[in-house]
Amino acid sequence: MLNAQNKILIITDAWHPQVNGVVILLSALVESLGRLGIDSQVIHPGLFPTLPLPKYPEIRLSLTPWRFRSHMAQDPSQQVHIATEGPLGLAARSYCSRREVPFTTAIHTKFPEYTNILFGTPISWGYGYLRWFHKPAQTTIVQSKHQADELTERGLAHLRVVGGGVDTQRFRPQDRESRDKPLLLYVGRVSREKNIEAFLNLAIDAKKAVVGDGPDRHRLQEAYPEVEFKGYRKGESLVHEYAQADCLVFTSKTDTFGLVLIEAMACGTPVASFPTTGPLDVIRPGVSGVMDSDLEEAVSQALLLDREVVRTESLNFSWESVARRFADIHRIEVSQGFD
Known part of the structure; x- marks a missing residue:
């Protein structure tokens, strides 16, 4: 009833x-x-x-x-x-x-x-x-x-x-800044269970940025001075970070879905991750992102994806x-x- x-x-x-x-x-x-x-x-x-x-x-x-x-x-x-x-x-x-x-x-x-x-x-x-x-x-x-x-x-x-x-009116593509290297982005809590060092240790010729905060931020910020740690971003500032990135790198193996995946996709940004719970249900391989046990390979392939197609895929959520x-x-x- x-x-x-x-x-x-x-x-x-x-x-x-x-x-x-x-x-x-x-x-x-x-x-x-x-x-x-x-x-x-x-x-x-x-x-x-x-x-x-x-x-x-x-x-x-x-x-x-x-x-x-x-x-x-x-x-x-x-x-x-x-x-x-x-x-x-x-x-x-x-x-x-x-x-x-x-x-x-x-x-x-x-x-x-x-x-x-x-x-x-x-x-x-x-x-x-x-x-x-x-x-x-x-x-x-x-x-x-x-x-x-x-x-x-x-x-x-x-x-x-x-x-x-995802709110696809709020999270949307924007005009993007030109740069000489790809920009890789991590969004989430800065703590051990998120496996963030898999992102920080990527041996890829790219700029890296971390959006988020947590108990490991101070330690990691000192250990990886070449990475830009931006702290929390909300509203249009968060949308801007997603839209400017060339790839969102999702490192967690303990998440159940991963809202940041579809937020990035809605901004046209492809995602790279391990093939784990969450990404397996969100990412359409070779369309909106790439999953691979070799995270560097996943990032390299994700950078080749069509941003317009990635955005279209987000409309399913x-x-x-x-x-x-x-x-x-x-x-x-x-x-x-x-x-």
Whole structure:
């Protein structure tokens, strides 16, 4: 039966002012649901006292997550989606499970691999936690088919793919500056789990730029003085960085989708990556980018691609489609067109 109220409550430990793919995805999802006539309420760390996550001070976690219940009680009839597995997600899971409130969850990152790289935690422990956390959910939303296949092999069930999108009016080609060497670009968190040194160590005659920040920036900036570290970029400044680059180099082996891939493509910039979860579902080989276990080879071939064709390929990823798939999972009736 369809939910006539067209309301959904989203609980997330990742929200503004954090700058990462999860926040970008959830923000675009909330906006797109609104354009379909679906009202979203977001419970996030900014509503509570917080403390910084160790090694990631820009990420702040709720100190009093149990207080989210006052927000929950405002409209008990709305659909519930728990987007993250942190303190707020745990509190929401406990609340819903005790009161037999149906809910969905999502897996946005390779949490077990992240914690293994950063803290040495066995990967098996991480997947054990994910199986426990997501087991009571009606549906667990994932970002790509390859991610769903990997999680199924790890014992998770009731998985549905929603994916990611891009605003192709905002992210668009621009007039490009002339230069004597190709410009290679990395966009993302500057931290160990992103495997960024695979980009920094590329033996290619090109200029390199890093857009983003994180715990490893200071160390890497000193170790690679020839690379331009630009910090965070937002809005038109970020679009400019994408559009001026000759190739986006995506080094992560722990992402589940990679929104930066389609943002770059929308600006006409081809992408190069390893053949891993995320790129395997986003890149059309030889059309929008190149995947190869030899990253230098991937970059060399990506630089030859037609930027107009790359831009055209990005038009296959729309936030409207993402929002409609999300609404369908929650049996929410879409009351209007995407205006």
